[in-house]
Amino acid sequence: MSPPRHILKLSLEEQRQFIDSFDLVISDCDGVVWLLVGWIPNTGAAVNALKAAGKQIKFVSNNSFRSEEDYMEKFRHIGAKNVQEDDIVHPVKTIVRYLKKHKPGERVYSLMSLEANETLRKHNIEFESLQVKEHLTAASLVDHLAIEKPVGAVLFDIHLDLSYVELAKAIRHLQENDDCQLIAGGSDVIMPLAENLNVAGFFDFLEHVKRYTQREATFLGKPSPILGEMFGEMFEIRDCKRCIFIGDTLVQDVQFGKACGFQSLLVLSGCLTKEDMLNAPVEAQPDYYADSLADFTQLLENIQK
Amino acid sequence: MSPPRHILKLSLEEQRQFIDSFDLVISDCDGVVWLLVGWIPNTGAAVNALKAAGKQIKFVSNNSFRSEEDYMEKFRHIGAKNVQEDDIVHPVKTIVRYLKKHKPGERVYSLMSLEANETLRKHNIEFESLQVKEHLTAASLVDHLAIEKPVGAVLFDIHLDLSYVELAKAIRHLQENDDCQLIAGGSDVIMPLAENLNVAGFFDFLEHVKRYTQREATFLGKPSPILGEMFGEMFEIRDCKRCIFIGDTLVQDVQFGKACGFQSLLVLSGCLTKEDMLNAPVEAQPDYYADSLADFTQLLENIQK
Numbered sequence: 001m002s003p004p005r006h007i008l009k010l011s012l013e014e015q016r017q018f019i020d021s022f023d024l025v026i027s028d029c030d031g032v033v034w035l036l037v038g039w040i041p042n043t044g045a046a047v048n049a050l051k052a053a054g055k056q057i058k059f060v061s062n063n064s065f066r067s068e069e070d071y072m073e074k075f076r077h078i079g080a081k082n083v084q085e086d087d088i089v090h091p092v093k094t095i096v097r098y099l100k101k102h103k104p105g106e107r108v109y110s111l112m113s114l115e116a117n118e119t120l121r122k123h124n125i126e127f128e129s130l131q132v133k134e135h136l137t138a139a140s141l142v143d144h145l146a147i148e149k150p151v152g153a154v155l156f157d158i159h160l161d162l163s164y165v166e167l168a169k170a171i172r173h174l175q176e177n178d179d180c181q182l183i184a185g186g187s188d189v190i191m192p193l194a195e196n197l198n199v200a201g202f203f204d205f206l207e208h209v210k211r212y213t214q215r216e217a218t219f220l221g222k223p224s225p226i227l228g229e230m231f232g233e234m235f236e237i238r239d240c241k242r243c244i245f246i247g248d249t250l251v252q253d254v255q256f257g258k259a260c261g262f263q264s265l266l267v268l269s270g271c272l273t274k275e276d277m278l279n280a281p282v283e284a285q286p287d288y289y290a291d292s293l294a295d296f297t298q299l300l301e302n303i304q305k
Numbered sequence: 306m307s308p309p310r311h312i313l314k315l316s317l318e319e320q321r322q323f324i325d326s327f328d329l330v331i332s333d334c335d336g337v338v339w340l341l342v343g344w345i346p347n348t349g350a351a352v353n354a355l356k357a358a359g360k361q362i363k364f365v366s367n368n369s370f371r372s373e374e375d376y377m378e379k380f381r382h383i384g385a386k387n388v389q390e391d392d393i394v395h396p397v398k399t400i401v402r403y404l405k406k407h408k409p410g411e412r413v414y415s416l417m418s419l420e421a422n423e424t425l426r427k428h429n430i431e432f433e434s435l436q437v438k439e440h441l442t443a444a445s446l447v448d449h450l451a452i453e454k455p456v457g458a459v460l461f462d463i464h465l466d467l468s469y470v471e472l473a474k475a476i477r478h479l480q481e482n483d484d485c486q487l488i489a490g491g492s493d494v495i496m497p498l499a500e501n502l503n504v505a506g507f508f509d510f511l512e513h514v515k516r517y518t519q520r521e522a523t524f525l526g527k528p529s530p531i532l533g534e535m536f537g538e539m540f541e542i543r544d545c546k547r548c549i550f551i552g553d554t555l556v557q558d559v560q561f562g563k564a565c566g567f568q569s570l571l572v573l574s575g576c577l578t579k580e581d582m583l584n585a586p587v588e589a590q591p592d593y594y595a596d597s598l599a600d601f602t603q604l605l606e607n608i609q610k
Contacts, residue, residue: 036443065443114440133438135419136465138341138370142499160441162469168504194447199473204513212505 004266004277004289007299016303018288022263024235024243025050028222029061029088030192031248031270032293034074036063037194040269042294044078049300051082058235059083062186062221062252064092064157065113091157091185092116094220094230096123098183099153106152109173111166111209112185113159120155127155130166145169150177156209156217157185158202167208174213182209184217188252192271222247223256231260246293248272254286263287309571309582309594312604321608323593327568329540329548330355333527334366334393335497336553336575337598339379341368342499345574347599349383354605356387363540364388367491367526367557369397370418370463396462396490397421399525399535401428403488404458411457414478416471416514417490418464425460432460435471450474455482461514461522462490463507472513479518487514489522493557497576527552528561536565551598553577559591568592 010018030036033043050057066074068085075083092112096119099108110117110129120127128151132144144165154170174180188201206217220226237243240261247253248270257264264286266277277285290296315323335341338348355362371379373390380388397417401424404413415422415434425432433456437449449470459475479485493506511522525531542548545566552558553575562569569591571582582590595601 037447132466138465138498141465141504142342142502145498145502145504160443160446160469161437164465164467164507164510171505193443193450197447197450199446199450200476200513200517202469204509204516205469208505208509211509 003282004286007265007288007290008295008302012302015299019053019299019303022242022244023054023056024237025055025057026231026235026243026245026257026262027057027059027293028247028249028253028270029059029071030063032246032267033059033080034078035194035270036192037197039078040292040294042297043292044075044080046293046296047078047080047083049297053300056235058087058089060089060222060227060231062091062158062188064090064116064119064185065160066090067115067118070115089227089231089234091221092119094227095155095157095183095185096120096125097230098218098220098226099125103152103181107149108153108155109151109170110155111159111162111170112155112157113161116155116157116159116185130163130169131161132163132165136165141165141168145172147172147176151180153181153183154209155183155185156187156202156206157221158188158191162202162205167205170209171212174209174215182213182215182217184219185221187217187219187221190271192248198271222252223259225259228256228260250277250280250284250286255284257286265290267292269293308587309591312570312593312595313600313607317607320604324358324604324608327547327549328359328361329542330360330362331536331540331548331550331562331567332362332364332598333552333554333558333575334364334376335368337551337572338364338385339383340499340575341497342502344383345597345599347602348597349380349385351598351601352383352385352388354602358605361540363392363394365394365527365532365536367396367493368463369395369421369424369490370465371395372420372423375420394532394536394539396526397424399532400460400462400488400490401425401430402535403523403525403531404430408457408486412454413458413460414456414475415460416464416467416475417460417462418466421460421462421464421490435468435474436466437468437470441470446470446473450477452477452481456485458486458488459514460488460490461492461507461511462526463493463496467507467510472510475514476517479514479520487518487520487522489524490526492522492524492526495576497553503576527557528564530564533561533565555582555585555589555591560589562591570595572597574598 107126110127187203187206189203191201244263245257246265254264265288266286269292412431415432492508492511494508496506549568550562551570559569570593571591574597
């Protein structure tokens with residue numbers, strides 16, 4: 001394998017061949033199109049330029065703690081045109097899809113964000129969630145942990161309001177019902193929240209639930225292969241090689257894209273530097289890299305000259 | 306080493322020798338004197354009988370999420386006479402003692418319960434804690450994680466209201482200040498909350514903080530040897546062998562008591578059965594066992610006949 005090449009350092013002919021090599025772009029959002037809190041310059045123009053060049057572009061994120069409206073607002077803010085809700089995939093959407101297929105009509109317990117719960121509601125999925133505002137004592141904790149109705153699944157995802165009692169209730173549901181499935185969306189180890197501010201992701205909390213229930217999780221976020229299969233259906237992908245996956249992390253994006261059989265491109269606008277990329281094992285490195293998604297605007301200009 | 310003996314199955318002469326072998330009883334609370342939620346019959350009478358037989362009795366717990374008033378109310382409820390606040394030791398008290406000695410006048414960040422924070426306040430320890438009631442977004446999370454003033458220590462303890470943002474702020478404090486010490490009280494793996502209801506303890510959350518800060522914790526709850534040293538000072542113990550430690554768990558109680566050089570007694574009124582005790586490695590088994598603290602009433606009657 002040859003080391004990853006910067007897309008703007010390809011020869012003009014190679015740049016042309018590169019652009020001609022894919023029809024579908026699947027791009028991560030946070031760290032690529034924008035930051036979790038903040039912006040990356042000129043990414044909207046790059047999205048528009050790719051579309052103008054005849055490319056389909058879809059977005060995938062492990063972030064379901066942003067509402068559909070917030071997603072659309074962010075795309076409007078960067079000036080990306082004609083992005084539809086269905087162009088955006090994030091865990092609660094894949095979870096809904098999975099539940100409709102594998103647990104139709106079943107009640108679930110949600111350890112997900114209010115925004116993700118709102119999506120469950122829109123899809124008429126009956127769910128229980130705990131939002132405890134009062135100060136807990138041992139006695140009131142016992143009350144909150146009483147199971148009124150069993151659930152068919154516990155849904156785990158990034159949930160900034162997460163509290164101990166919600167985790168304890170999830171554990172109870174899983175302990176009390178052997179048929180209760182643990183389904184997980186985002187459980188990253190690190191969340192790049194803003195420039196120079198990485199915070200802990202939700203990985204440890206999922207491990208906590210698994211440890212106390214001896215249960216494995218069915219993952220539906222990146223880098224789950226189930227998500228890869230869903231892409232195939234959702235985007236009607238016929239030839240994986242003609243799809244390029246763009247992301248800012250090695251495991252969640254590059255490795256995931258490669259496992260799906262897609263071409264892979266790492267952008268350095270998120271949490272990794274060029275050195276991080278080159279220090280990774282060769283098989284974990286992307287096919288291509290760029291400073292930013294915005295480099296596509298330059299590349300498309302180059303080849304149209 | 307001989308296997309543990311039930312105190313009521315000792316010969317009458319052995320029962321007399323046993324009672325004469327100690328002056329000070331240090332007893333765990335939850336699972337021994339009462340349950341976390343619920344009661345154990347006749348334990349108050351046993352406390353009174355031990356006192357009437359000339360024994361000093363002190364109480365130690367890893368539970369600081371109960372106020373001093375709640376502790377006193379529980380002792381009143383079981384009919385234990387003349388128990389004073391100073392007879393009860395739990396993590397926030399040892400933490401206050403430790404801070405006064407090692408971090409005098411320093412501001413701290415508390416991941417402890419409201420009840421424990423109230424104790425900090427009583428002792429004029431300046432502390433910061435996060436109680437976020439509103440729904441968090443990525444942007445408001447960033448605001449909450451801003452460090453206004455550095456702290457000299459992060460205090461970790463059982464905290465039923467614990468939430469993600471509080472943990473994230475603790476991690477920030479530790480990351481931002483190399484001199485910030487991580488001090489931990491209760492971090493048990495399992496909490497026996499009520500009959501047939503064990504819930505997850507706070508061990509995983511402390512591990513979470515340690516993992517993201519590469520920091521070790523200074524433990525001040527059971528079974529920390531620092532707590533053992535504090536007992537020596539607080540209770541003016543001259544001869545450890547004339548002290549007996551009573552508890553309902555092997556690691557937090559029996560092992561701790563043994564490490565302190567005390568005699569050890571396991572009661573089966575908490576989270577362990579006789580089989581659990583006998584299945585443990587011999588060196589982890591107690592010197593004595595009893596069904597309940599209440600067995601002392603019977604034993605003292607036996608030897609007074």
